[in-house]
Amino acid sequence: MSQVKYYIFVFLACFCSLASAQLDSVEDTEKLAIKLQEHLDQAKLSSDRGDYYNAKNSLQNALDISKKIEDKSSEGKIYTKIAKVQFLVNEQDQANISLTKALQIQRKIDDYPNLAITYNIKGVIYSTKKEYENALEVFNSAKNLFEQEDLDEYISEVTLNEAKAYIALENYEEAKAKLEKTIIIAKKYDQERRLSSALIQSAKVSNALNNIELALSQADEGLAIAKTKKILENVNEAYLTLSDIHENNKDYQSSLDYVKKHLVLSDSILNIKRENLAPGISGQFISNYKDAENAQLKAQVEEVTAESAFTRITTILSIALITILSLLTLSLYKNNNIRLRTNNMLHIKNDELIVAKEKAELASKTKANFLSTVTHELRTPLYAVTGLTNMLLDEKPKEHQIPHLKSLKFSGDYLLTFINDILQINKIEANKVELDPEQFNLKHKLENVISALSNSAKDNETELHFEYDDGLPETFIGDQLKISQILINLLGNAIKFTKDGDIWVRAYKIDQKDNMYNLRFEIEDNGIGITKEKQDHMFESFSQGSVQINRKYGGTGLGLSIVKGLIEILKGKIYLKSELGKGTTFSFEIPLEYTEIAEKLKVEETKKSNKMEDLDLSNVKILIVEDNKINQMITKKILNKMNLYCDVVDNGEDAVEQVKNTTYDVVLMDIHMPGISGLEATKIIRTFDKELTIFALTAVTLEDKMQEFGEAGFDDIISKPFKQEDFEKKLYAALSGEKIVSSFF
Template identity: 30%
Template structure:
């Protein structure tokens, strides 16, 4: 907006020097204060605003040709685009800043920009290059008297030793030496930047790895105190996540869960801030481009005015007034278009960020849940006393309940993004509903409810449909019935409505004698996040997504749901579904045993960087009498496949250094026959889009059912073996 006003003043001033007021001078000191403010904005994750300020300062510095101001602006923009994950632009700005700081011989800023370039290289997995720049920064910082900029290379070299150069145990000791020196520099110069929190967080991690738990916890607490005080949300989130991981490694699942909750709360705050800053970044990126267009328009108008002034002053007045009106109209149109474009860009960016967030949080939540659910299930199969069995049943129920909530949230995201698809598979309906009721046994006991199943045995044994979505519908309906009923009864009725040559229509009914729902509220219960009983008692609070997901899934399966309810008398939910009849024989147990027998003499390689997940998967295979071996990274997996024979590989996808996709590609370079199956907690859409590109043979989502686990391994191994023959 200021640009248009200045443009207008310039035109009027050229036409009428006697009436034009002098353009106000901009203080150079105020510009330097602005670029320092942009640096601080980066520190608190407001990188979008930092880009906006840095872009304007850079434009001004180019006009006055001030190299030092230009260098500072380039450095700020390089850091801001680094935080915005635009590494290409970040490299461009940082190297320009480096060249200018070298030209004006500013040692302190050269140290900082070397360090920033090193961080950029590390972000794109060029660790060796990053280490070279960190060492250059350190060498330059140590060549003069101790200075506060030393903290940057000390921290980053320590970080590289922690995560990227861990060939020997003593690398943690070396890392500790660099980090402690960094802490001393922070104390000496009273540094209050976010890097101090990162130093504390890294010290907490290293002390844990070296076995000094008291020191590790003390530095974790220092990190929390420092980052909360200075509002460094990204460092605080990383600290909570790292502590949750440490607690998980020590099997302290209670504290791991609590710390993970803190991480999620902090990440939510950071996510909201980043969402706003992303919009600011888009606005700033468009700033220079829009200015170029406006400048050309103004120059053209100025040339026209020069010609008119030479002819007539009176005509010039009329022309200037016309131009003023034209500029105001153009500005109004521009403003409206800009608002529409920003709204569109913001909506598209929000959708992408939201989708990426759901994918990442799906993996992060499913991974620990895999351990909770599978370990509790494995322990329940062992000889445990009654008290411990109750604890384990409670733990497994809680894990399954949390998994159901996660599935509801992910299904909502799939519906909103248009990604919900039906997967038509053969399944046993009676066995499906029996397993669901068994899984809810603990909830029934806890609420002192009973349940009865009335199943029409004339329904064909095997049907074809989306059993996963049907399971989620029934789990939500039965869970709701149990939740809102105490000392009562739940009825599940499944009857055949109509049977044709190829199809069968089935009627489902879930009823209870619990709280019930008022007539006027019965249409609202299917809305997202609506909670009918949440205001009455905290014990009934939930996500408010269960019935919304039920309705959306049934609509996707060409059906709908009806409700009959009366307050204090209970509720009944009814729906009908049409299934295809399966051509397969109902030999589920025999099929499972044959599948298991086919793979029992095999040796499977488990590739997973998570120690608990390694343990769980190995225990599952042990119970199935299948031999296995574990490795914790892609490099070791490649070496193991070269040395030994394996009949199959279960490959984790999210691993440091090289992930499961890259590991598979490298194995395929020398072994194209070995079956490779992704064993992952990521969403199925994310996996399906990528596994074919790296020549994987299938995937298994964690947590899994043993029968499905065996079936997929069997199917993949038979397919690969037949193709080899």
């Protein structure tokens, strides 16, 4: 029995000891929490006095405590406060790091109210750096979160910051709308500081719109509130705004008086130029808000729903890309097999040459048909991929979704380039590339190519040098588009493989006979170079320096193959000289005919705006003929964004009937559809309407189809997926009455 009592005693002693330790731990945590709040209060006091360095020290002490007691909510808020102070003392890089840490914590713990505040401050930093588009994006994210959490009183600060960004962009109508909303909310919640600032900003907008009377009234009202509440930075800004208004009103004496007041007050504000320091940040942070748990739960549900929808879209688009890549791989495999069989046939005995020739022609035709079919099958889903991605990017996705969508867009654009390269190689091999000689200024052409790629060179911290031989004339006759493509490929390659170096572009004469010049072009870089064993294969399709280089620098390995083919078509030769680690020089020689006639710049064409906004589109009607529902939606949305009205039918028969019964300005006709094809439908339409503009909106691009399109009655072809500017240019030509430059001839 005594033994039992002993164990009970030990147990009670341990329990009491543990309870005492836990009590001490709780008391320690409470003491640290009190200390944390003291540091925060001290930081606010120092910040209000403009003593930002002491404010930083107090915030750092508070941050250490929040980490010690594992208070993630406080930790996130403190990082935001630190970022604000760092920004005020011009430590912008550190401020961005602190904001990133705050965002990571707040997203992880679903602290949406303080996440919104962090977005707002991030937007202010963007605005101060004059990155207004980025600022407006994060301001919108902040506003959406405040609305989601029913924290309307905090929205006024965001809309005020949005207005300032729009004023900087001179978008006064948008600024006016944001300021009206700010004033309503500020009055509702007695936010005198924001109300005063919003009235002063409204005065700026009214002044810009030449409403002087209203501008003076708004500025005076904002100034009166600022004086009453002793908001010195607003008083100072009001003085400057009133000076601008009076100057606009040609009351120069009043303007001078307010400038003097502004200068005197600026001198009296210790160590701070208020107009340049974090405009719009109130420094207020949310610690409590009504129905916190319900609000957070609601936010989590909405977030999950949004994520789910986004994930579904991303998955669909990813599957589409994988499918496209699979089809592409299959097409390349079949293409290579056909080419190998054709090459083998060329080496058989003489008595079998006729049979071999027939088989080779059949193989070539089969390859062309196969590539035509595969091209269509690739481009159709790719149109959906790129179209949906652009739509999602235009519909203000969440900040963390933007990188995924941009990656998807990059993949789609890369794949489209890959397909176009394969098609061009196929055309070169089939001898279907024709020369288009015209008069042009060679020196200007080289300068334009260098200018177009100069940003890419800057990104790699590489300097471009241009050397044009003094004795070399400038104007020649030749295929300038193909020359441009060669130069762009070679210079683009040099930039890709040259980091923090130099690239030289040279042009000079080798020899001359009458007006025919043999010219040499060199693109030399001091980049990574190419190994000797790889140099012999550099002009083969799908060849790059190595697998590792391909993965690191990207590219399909088709560019140099295309370059060689184009140079041979121009009756020239290409050479390569390279040393690993020291650089590479690509040089090519081509003949060009000199012309004494000076190049005529098409000034009038350059001056033309060619913008849809210049046309009256109110009565324009367009018919979309497309059987694919996704493509219907994408094309219609693109047209709607251009303020164009359109009808949609999904087959050729309905298209014919629709054109008979309704007057349209333009028809966008798909080719492959159930029932009668787009070609047949167009032929029927041309029997009763010769004038209607009909574009083939299709994925088919091979030249052997072009003549067929022209004979059917199409005005031109718009290849899917198309570039927005190309699409608008052709529509503009059709709707403005300009002559359409057809791709068929």
